[in-house]
Amino acid sequence: MNYDIDSLLHIDTLVRNKVRGGSVGSINLLSEGLRSIYALSFLEAYIEEEDTLSCIIMIEDPEIYLHPQLQKVASEILYRLSKKNQVLFTTHSPNLIFNFSTKQIREIILDEEYYTIARQDTDIDVILDDLGYTANDLMNVSFVFIVEGKQDSNRLPLLLEKYYSEIYDDDGKLQRITIIPTNSCTNIKTYANLKYINKLYLKDQFLMIRDSDGKNPKYLKKQLCNYYSQRAKEDLGNLPKIEPKNVLILKYYSFENYFLEPSVMKKIGVIRSEEDFYNILYKKYKDYLFKLNSFKKLLRTKNFRIKNKQDIKDHIEDIKIYVRGHNLFDIFYGRYHGTAEQEILKKYIDAAPRETFQDIFDAIDSFVYFENRKKWWQQKQPYRMETNFCHFCVTNLFSCWHNISFVYNIVMCCFLLIFTKGRKHIRQLRQNAEVFVKKMYSSSATQYILCARIAIKCILNYNSEILFLT
Secondary structure, X not given: OOOOHHHHOOOOOEEEEOOOOOXXXXXXXXXXXXXXXXXXXXXXXXXXXXXXXXXXXEEEXXXXXXXXXXXXXXXXXXXXXHOOOEEEEXXXXXXXXXXXXXXXXXXXXXXXXXXXXXXXOOOHHHHHHHHOOOOHHHXXXXXXEEEOOHHHHHHHHHHHHHHEOOOEOOOOOEOOEEEEEOXXXXXXXXXXXXXXXXXXXXXXXXXXXXXXXXXXXXXXXXXXXXXXXHHHHHOOOOOOOOOHHHEEEOOOOOHHHHHOOXXXXXXXXXXXXXXXXXXXXXXXXXXXXXXXXXXXXXXXXHOOOOOOHHHHHHOHHHHHHHOOHHHHHHHHHOOOXXXXXXXXXXXXXXXXXXXXXXXXXXXXXXXXXXXXXXXXXXXXXXXXXXXXXXXHHHHHHHHOOXXXXXXXXXXXXXXXXXXXXXXXXXXXXXXXXXXXXXXXXXXXXXXXXXXXXXXXHHHHOHHXXXXXXX
């Protein structure tokens, strides 16, 4: 029998490296930074157990040895820990404080007698300046999105790309738009960026997007507007006025739940059938979903029980509104990672009707910046009829080339193309136009060839051909 207390309580932690063929080694072989992340993650996992007691967690300079990106990860872990526990930490990094509200931060200084004290009236501008945070990221920006999660900052651009023009530059980077991920719409990062928005004269050119978290969207919007109205009184002249149009509370619990439409998921191959969606969801409910607090709240609020698959089907909208997003999303999309996830979500957005994201687009379209950048097929009906006619002309000209009336149709088609912004649409027409030109070259009619040359040039390079046509 071993009675050595030290050996009995000793724990060896082994780490498996998948990149290096699954090799196993002691955690002591890792860098100080990775060990710090491991310690925080281990602590988080322990604290999330339901049976554990709330703790007081005190950490000195958790950013030491950490890459800036890992500092952000550490900050997120500390933020999640703070929801159930009292967390105290010191830091010299702005990356560590962005997830916390201004009321949770204190500047530590030396008084006249060189004693360490916490300044009661925290000046956020002074703290940010001391930590080296600036507004460089907002320079040359015309519109700002403030979102709650890092994942949202990756998914929102997919929507913008689909429905709006002039979103990306030639290098594939967002153009004059920035998306700032935060863990809360009331933390210091949001607060600081709103101040910079005000200083850079962006004024009302921003939209804060917040998860509904299963709560009343109208109440949450009013609460957020009131919060910043009070902050504006305390920080006179430094915050922009936050109107209801500057705040979007998502219809569903979180952004992930917009990607749970069975008919669209079947179309892109995520599930085999719509019935398969409900079968899987009901099975997962019986396995573990019923334990989720968000699911319990749903059943309590709506006063119903889930006894079979039909109950899931009847209440799917309520489920998307009240149940935590990633718990549902991961069931169907958990097998997709990184680029693969981006590709499948892009397919979903392409296949889904615009109404799937209606509340998001209503909020975005309320700003002139995006109203003017709607792609051609989103414009008002008369304009859409013209562009549809344009599409009909190009796609069907080669089938009626023998008719001399096509000359008028070609010129009209090219003229309409000049005034559309549907660049993607034009690229789709390239193949049809090339086929048409080949047919024209096989004809003996010289005027056919001339018109075809004009048409193909305008389709492929319409910006430079307007003077030629007129």
